[in-house]
Amino acid sequence: MSLKRQLFLASLLMLLIPWAGLSFVLELDTALRQQTLQQLQTQSTRLTELADDLLLGQPAIAGDPVVYARPVQTAGDTFVWPSYEDQDHRQPWQSAATSDNEPQLRWQAAADDRYLYLLTDVQQHSLTPFNPARPEQPYDRFELWLQAPASDLEQPADPHTWHIKPDEARATTASEPERRDYRVHATWRIRTNSWQLEVRMPLPAQGSRLGFRVARSDTGASLAGTGTEPLPALVYPHRVLERALGRQLGPGQQVTITEPAGWITASASREGRDNANFENLSPGQILDTVILNGLRALVRWYQPEPLMLTGADFQLNSRQVPDNGLVKHPDDSLWLATAHPLFDGRSLLLEQSLDHLLSVSGSALGSVLARSLLIILALMLVLLGYASWLSWRITRLQRLVSASVDDDGRILGPVPVPRSGDELGQLQQHFSQMVDRLQSYNRYLESFSRRLSHELKTPVAVVRSSLENLAHSQSETERREYLQRASAATERLRRILTSMSEAARLEQSFDQADKEPFDLAEVASQACAAYQQLDDQHRIHYQGPPNGCPLLGNPEMLVQMLDKLVDNARDFTPEQGNIEVRLQHRTDHYQLDVFNQGSQLPETAGVDIFGAFVTRREGKAEGHLGQGLLIVRLIADYHGGKVEAFNQHHNGIDGVCFRVIIPVQPA
Structure with a gap:
């Protein structure tokens, strides 16, 4: 599934917000109807007492014409019959x-x-x-x-x-x-x-x-x-009674007094709220009105079926109100009603508009739901746009990486440096660095065959020429000389092959090597003293504490690491040049530096000198295939440390410093 579809499905979960709001509206509607019905029943009792007092002494109308x-x-004194003049609002005739x-x-x-x-x-x-x-x-x-x-x-x-x-x-x-x-x-x-x-x-x-x-x-x-x-x-309607009842009504209520035969004696109502002109509404108010109308439709969908109030013209059967109080007028308006009997068989019907109830309960919530719906739609559009943008960036990165490498694995060109610093930008930067390293490594591999051919060609030629001359030699002295030359060439071949497999053997030995407690200062000082005794062409010094640097590790491997670093320093240090081995005890690590006087590292970034088959000697020495510094890095990694190299000016001398940082792991 694509990222865009995943974000689209995730954004659909936000629709739970209006669903929860609708559930709350339905629960609120049920609670309000029950509470309002109880209030109507209490209010109708008071209105019944008022109506009985005002209708006292007036005979009830049962079956009379x-x-x-x-x-x-x-x-004033003028009167125009709307039923006679207005065809659309004509009142029914009695006959x-x-x-x-x-x-x-x-x-x-x-x-x-x-x-x-x-x-x-x-x-x-x-x-x-x-x-x-x-x-x-x-x-x-x-x-x-x-x-x-x-x-x-x-x-x-x-x-x-x-x-x-x-x-x-x-x-x-x-x-x-x-x-x-x-x-x-x-x-x-x-x-x-x-x-x-x-x-x-x-x-x-x-x-x-x-x-x-x-x-x-x-x-x-x-x-x-x-x-x-x-x-x-x-x-005819009792005007005094209507005025008295109207003063007792709340917003959105209406009351009707009917005779025993159903004739309406009095009717009073009070508007719930003024309907604002649609043209004067702001866009937000228009949206709230639309949402509120939608809530009315949904609430009516889930409400019980109301009972249609029946009756002839100017008559009403108020004794058919159901227990739940839901009634429906001929104009399709919904009301919550309660009927109460009066004296002489009359009846009082008190009604509350459900539209007003929903306006009170749902206006604020409708506004919240409207804004929530807008926010959800906006968030969905933003997420879809963001997903499209991410998909485009990922596809672009895929095309850039595919264009930088051909089917044979050769690097065709670099990956452009990203402009953004987010995770995708960092990923593109890592791809760029990886392609650069692979390109450098491929260049090294291309030159490695030439270097290996050059390294092997000379000893092989020496062995072949020595054997040919050995077959034609006459004296014992010549044969001995040719055998020595062949033996020396063979030894050179052995060193080359041994150097190639040394790093592999070292990585395999890590699984069987055991760590033991030892003093790093003692190992470093003793190793430097041995180096000075074996090499009289350079001045090798140790600077650091003689002891007191406990460490949990493998001392033989650390000595091997020092051997590689000092051997590397000898190759680049002139005769009688200085080679310094410095050890410092920091708070949480040991810092071991090997500084040599001589040529410096190039300033431009290039191949990692601690990688496999990497060398900077360029013909200065024979039999070096770039495995020494790789071994240094492997041993440092085994002890949880790291190694780095940089140019350094120390005591007025320019040179190169190889620094190994080993975390303190006391026994």
Whole structure:
């Protein structure tokens, strides 16, 4: 799997953050619904006591016919029927049962704080107008009855009757036909085969009964109407009760009082919050709104199925609220509801908007989830971009390394030095160094065959020529001379082969070598004294403590290391030149320096002189294949140390210093 896919899968784990947030929202929604339902039940008890006090003495409406007046807001004395003018918001008509041959009478009623408005519509009937010149002629008229409410101790009073003639704006009372009642105002709209009448009158008291009909003036026969026995009950919202209940509501709540037959007596609500104009929202607020709407949809998906509240126009069946309180209105809004019975069979329904609950609980969390989602998307894009960048860098490094080496292993060119200092840059730098070393080593291997051929060619030629001359020699002296020359050449061949295998044998001996405690100062001082006795052409000195440098290691190997360093120093030191062996005891290591007077190391970087088959002698001595300093490095590594070489100016003398640092490992 590629690095890009791995980072993509890893970035998907961050989606657990919004999932955890959604789980928290669902748990919070369940807890809030349970707590809110308990609060609604407690609040409905208080509202029930308030409603019983205000409705005391008003008879309940069970199965009686009803004229329902919906609430409206008016400006002054003017009133426009929105149901009649606005086709999109038309209110339903109420109608009286008639036969097919009788006129069809239907009506709408409305009420504000001062007046009762009645709009009647008669179909399939041409209105017979009133002729003022011949008032004795029959005509159609509109009759209106109003019966005041009765108390528990009194009998209902006789209804008051008004007659409204066609094309007249004022009504007359039935007891005094010539007296106009200016409190009742009428407006006629007469059409072909139909007519409409709008009536405005002072608002009757709660509990009144209202009836009306279309009748003939001569016979009094009813053409269409609501009936007179009994008069329909007039029901309109109780404004005082609505105001009192509205003051007790919280944000996002609404309360409804219904009669036993389901008619809505009072309804009050309080908006949860003002809906801000979409054009005035900032981008962050728009995103929060979108996320909050998404949370609403998800919460509704996981909520229990709500119960649809049923009922006819201006009626509501509030006794069907489920135990969990979840109800749904015809406009698809969700509410948390609780029903409480009132006196005389009435019912109180208190509801809390679930959208408001989610707005309260989810607005802050929705904002957090929205920003978390943006951060997650941004991080995923950053990770994918970073993965693509890393993949490109790795592919580029792979192409650079592949281009620097051919199929036969030959180095074609160096790897460019990286510009960045991160891990990939360090890896490219290490590849560059490795390719440089391999290139230097390949150059050495290419010259090694020539050097080895040169080293072996001379002794082989000497042996061959000595044997040929030996076959033709006459005297014993000549034969002895040729045998000595062949023997010396053979010994030279042996030293060359021994030098080639010495490093390999040394590495194998590390597995069997045992470490023992010894004094490094004593070993170094004694070895230097032996070197001086065997070499009278150089001055070999030891500088350091005579003893007191305990070490756990192999003294024979350390002596062999000193042999190689001193032998190397002799080859580059002129006659009577100085060779100094210095030993210093540091805090945690010993520092062993071998300084020789003479030529210095080149300043330019090149082949590691402590590598295999590396030499700087360039023909100064025979039989040296560059194994001595390799052995020095192997012995230093065995003792946990390291070795380095550098040019040094010491006591006014220029030369080269080989330094070996060995950690202190006391017995």
